[in-house]
Amino acid sequence: MRRRSEGFLLGKTVVQTVQVNNDVQSDIPLEQTRIVLSDFLSCGRTGEFYSNTGRLDNEKLTSLFDDPDLVVGWYRYRRACPCCPSLRERAVHAELCHRRRKATQKTGFVFLLMTDNVVEQVLRHEQEAFVLRDRVLTPVRLEVANLGAPGGGRYRTIPFGQLGPLLPGAAEPTGDSGALSAALAVQSSAAEQLRALAGRLERSERDTAAAYREVEELKLWLADRRVAGR
Numbered sequence: 001m002r003r004r005s006e007g008f009l010l011g012k013t014v015v016q017t018v019q020v021n022n023d024v025q026s027d028i029p030l031e032q033t034r035i036v037l038s039d040f041l042s043c044g045r046t047g048e049f050y051s052n053t054g055r056l057d058n059e060k061l062t063s064l065f066d067d068p069d070l071v072v073g074w075y076r077y078r079r080a081c082p083c084c085p086s087l088r089e090r091a092v093h094a095e096l097c098h099r100r101r102k103a104t105q106k107t108g109f110v111f112l113l114m115t116d117n118v119v120e121q122v123l124r125h126e127q128e129a130f131v132l133r134d135r136v137l138t139p140v141r142l143e144v145a146n147l148g149a150p151g152g153g154r155y156r157t158i159p160f161g162q163l164g165p166l167l168p169g170a171a172e173p174t175g176d177s178g179a180l181s182a183a184l185a186v187q188s189s190a191a192e193q194l195r196a197l198a199g200r201l202e203r204s205e206r207d208t209a210a211a212y213r214e215v216e217e218l219k220l221w222l223a224d225r226r227v228a229g230r
Contacts, residue, residue: 007042009073011035013108035072035110035131046076054091056099071100073110083115083126090137097132107132110140 014034019027043049049060074096076089085093093111100109114127130137 004046004076004078005042005044006046006048006074006076007040008071009037009075009110009112010039010041010070011037011072012069013072013106033108035108037072037110040075050088050092050095052088054088054095056092056095061099069104069106072108073112075112075114077114079116080118081115082117083113083128085111085113085130085137089113093130093137094132094135111137 012035014036016032016034017029018032020030021027049057051057074093089111093109097107097109101107109131111130112127113130114125117124117126127142129140129142131140132138
């Protein structure tokens, strides 16, 4: 495995309205932006699209950003380094954010930093995600799709229209066509099963939400009956 690698994160930006509570009010509508990652595109080597000072190479990025809505971030993998963005990575991210905002009028762009370190003869994997807020690189929380927040948080589905490839790079030519065909068959079968399961989970959440609303309406009705009977 290479000591360093990097590339781009593909997916889409989803704007949702959620209900939040505080000490004064409940069910306050709040607009929330989610960056949904579905695939990645590796650059192979590091420094392919920027200089040592963090300046972007616009010619190399032109073809990639033909569809800028598809590119929602970039990633970098390092070994034996702390999981903290360097000054060059901060400069690259700021320029990528500016380029995407200029092309799509959207501000959500994520930087995913992954590291491996050996601590007391144990290999530890770390990853941190960052976005640019008010010109400051700010950590954000990562969530696994359809599993919700860590620590037993409330289940949430993430709306999506289609799934990206489950085996990135499987379509690359190899010398063993039989192995490639088998891998693609497994990918196709797994994708169909995952789509079916995701649909069932989404319908289940809608049914559960409807049941909660009916329970709340029943509580209000019972409370009105008690008041009227006094």
